[in-house]
Amino acid sequence: MTALALCALAAGGAMVRWRAGVVLPRPLATLLVNIIGAFVLAALVDSQGGSDVAVGVGGIGALTTFSTVVDDLGELWAIRRSRAVAYGAATIVLGVGAAWLGLQIS
Numbered sequence: 001m002t003a004l005a006l007c008a009l010a011a012g013g014a015m016v017r018w019r020a021g022v023v024l025p026r027p028l029a030t031l032l033v034n035i036i037g038a039f040v041l042a043a044l045v046d047s048q049g050g051s052d053v054a055v056g057v058g059g060i061g062a063l064t065t066f067s068t069v070v071d072d073l074g075e076l077w078a079i080r081r082s083r084a085v086a087y088g089a090a091t092i093v094l095g096v097g098a099a100w101l102g103l104q105i106s
Helices: 001-023 026-044 050-063 066-079 081-105
Strands: none
Touching: 001 050, 001 066, 026 050, 026 066, 026 081, 066 081
């Protein structure tokens, strides 16, 4: 059951990330899905059980993206370096803040 749940949640997470990219501009969509992912994954840290592993690895793993952050940073750097620095800082600060908040509620 866990393998099936992992696959289903991975498909769901990937679709949510894709949809976010359709609705929002790319750097903002990437930032948003990564902040949400950091929050949810941190909230699951103290949980026990196979379903939490499926949600964390499958759903949140497919939702979040590091490679797109790096790609966004490269594109922003080529356009305006200050935007790239701001985006990188926002990714780190907001991601850590969301993870901290997720840990507080778990």
